[in-house]
Amino acid sequence: MPISSAASALPADIYELFPILKERENNKGTQLSGGQQQMLAIGRALLTNPQFLLMDEPSEGLAPVIIEQVGEIIGTLKGTGLSMLLVEQNFYLACAVADIVLVMNKGQIVWQGRPDELLANEEIQHKYLGV
Incomplete structure (x- = not known):
């Protein structure tokens, strides 16, 4: 993807990230699936050349295959050096x-650490995450 932390995203860059949006460029937002609407929201935010991107539940209501695609896009954006805060269940x-x-519970941070530490911590997973 040509988007770099020093350059602003162009529509062509967004279409490269989300080819399905190019196919649907003449559709209104309300005519897009939930996953396509999420991609559109991320793409629109990228057009503003953000220094920081806040995403609130980008996988909510999406099919597993679309969640995987959105996750890959978030990983790609992370690779560009874009700072992000992801609120995600x-x-x-x-x-x-x-x-x-x-990890938050009732508005309080109850645990913090690296992802590998959380993946290894079954107590926190069971107590707060229902895993």
């Missing part, structure tokens, strides 16, 4: 893309 997606994980 999908435990595996969060651990796959995060550098640091914070």
